[in-house]
Amino acid sequence: MKNKLFNPVFLFLASLILPVAAFEAVIAQNTTAADILLGLFAVIMALIVLRK
Amino acid sequence: MTEFLLAATPIATILFLMIKANWGAARAGAAAWFVTALIAVFYFGAPTDMLIIAQAKGVMLALYILYIVWAALILYFAADEAGAIKTIGRAIRSLTDDRPLQLLILGYVFASFLQGVAGFGVPIAVVAPLLLGMGFSPVLAVAAPMIGHSWSVLFGNMATSFEALIGVTGIPGTELTHDAAILLGLSGMMCGAAVLWLDGGFRTIRRRIVPLVLISGTMGIAQYVMANYGVWTLGGLTAGIAGLAMSILVTRFWKPHPDDIAEQVEDDHQHMPLLEALTPYLVFMVLVGCATFIPAVEAFLGHIRFTLDFPATSTSLGWLINPESAKAIAIFGHPGALLLYTSAISFAFFKMRGHYDDDIGKRIWQRTLKSGLPTSIGMVPVIGLAIIMDHAGMTYALAEGGAALFSGAFSVAYPVISPAIGALGAFMTGSTNNSNVVFGMFQRHTAELAGISTSLVLAAQAAGASLGSMLAPSKILVGCSTVGLSGKEGPVLSVVLKTGVILTFLCGVMALGMLLISMHAGGV
Secondary structure, three states, X not given: OHHHHOOHHHHHHHHHHXXXXXXXXXXXXXXXXXXXXXXXXXXXXXXXXXXX | OHHXXXXXXXXXXXXXXXXXXXXXXXXXXHHHHHHHHXXXXXXXXXXXXXXXXXXXXXXXXXXXXXXXXXXXXXXHHHHHHHOHHHHHHHHHHHHOOEHHHHHHHHHHHHHHHHHHXXXXXXHHHHHHHHHHHOXXXXXXXXHHHHHHHHOOOOOOHHHHHHHHHHHHHOOOHHHHHHHHHHHHHHHHHHHHHHHHHHHHHXXXXXXXXXXXXXXXXXXXXXXXXXXXXXXXXXXXXXXXXHHHHHHHHHHHHOOOOHHHEOOOOOOOOOOOOHHHHOHHHHHHHHHHHHHHHOXXXXXXXXXXXXXXXXXXXXXXXXXXXXXXXXXXXXXXXXXXXXXXXXXXXXXXXXXXXXXXXXXXHHHHHHHHHHHHHHHHHHHHHHHHHHHHHHHXXXXXXXXXXXXXXXXXXXXXXXXXXXXXXXXXXXXXXOOHHHHHHHHHHHXXXXXXXXXXXXXXXXXXXXHHHHHHHHHOHHHHHHHHHHOOOOOOOHHHHHHHHHHHHHHHHHHHHHHHHHHHHHHHOOOO
């Protein structure tokens, strides 16, 4: 599980997809989905900080 | 003052983590992203919608840059596996035995030429591995082209960032070219001197002052002439070609100092004719030429574009960002696509000539993945935090704080800080173009309020933004990925930061000198 979370391909793709998905949610005026997706993006940023 | 300090905190964080704590750009960028988001939301009043829009813009810009990075890596490894890189290095060595002059020609002249042709980090991605292959240290291999190409960013790559400055300020280009070309020409000489300085300090500059003045003078004059005759779109390219021609001429009569003769590197590859080794780069130039100068080809390749349209957004403090579209990615006409076509043609060519072993495709892909992934992870947070700073008004607060120091009686000294603001914009947004867009009007207003030459201040902004591109973390990531320094970008940032600060300050002093001369002559 830990290996999967810190996998560079996963981190890279997630950091690309999540902000665009959150933006699409903003355009669709789905505030809850947008906030959850932004939160998930923040988790990805935290994983990048923790990744050595 | 609080605004200024808080706005500076993300920059201080990223610099501290990379230089002092020795973190890689990806980790430092992600940590600074949190700092930026918290300050933007809790002090500058940015709503979460704004964070999302800014981050989505960051992804689009990252995709634009990464397209080039991945394609440049594939091209480099395809050429390297065939032995072409070693052949080119050997050719430069045979041009002159003088090691610092080799560094000057590749890290300064050739990098400037590539900036004229392609831009977007291509000069660093191409030159850094060449220098590494010639025996220069990895840090020097990245730092030299980063510093060497920076002066030609404004008029390079079809002068897109100069056009942006014209567009945003509404001042005709013909009123800006004189001051901008002089400042950049002089700064170019400083960049060349800095590249030599990296290799051996002031003694190295002193010993090569004649080639330096001849080469940088030729490039500066070529750029000035092109810019002032209205063809500034070709200013960087012409300067690069003139510089290469002068370099070849200079090496005909230049005798190296005995202390600086390049070491002979072991030759473990089969010999390849130079023209064959240069094939990838010649093909690339032809493709760029066709895609740029033949309207039918340009229109055909640019037909399919990928972009996003972003709505207006504002902070609770009233800082407004207008609606805009992301920089469109022409799937088949993007510089990255041209690099991919070049890679495919070069791969087929080298394969036909028998320069590859078995399993070559797998090896090229594995090397590309190993270098490209760490760079790619770092790109999104670094670009994202810069755009969040811009959208929350933090970048503007930084510039305003700097400009406030030069109000009232000190206003005449404003040209000293003007390039620093341009450089700050380029550092934060990773682009000279964006710096000119963000700070162009601000600089114009400040110059008008201070009662000093608007064209000179805008030229200083443009020159500073051009020089500041050497500090862009995204470019450092690109360079480090090609020489095996991914995750260890701190030492490179440390070198280019010191050099960049000095060069930007010198540019400001030159701008002040030009202002004083014009005032003395009654030009204001």
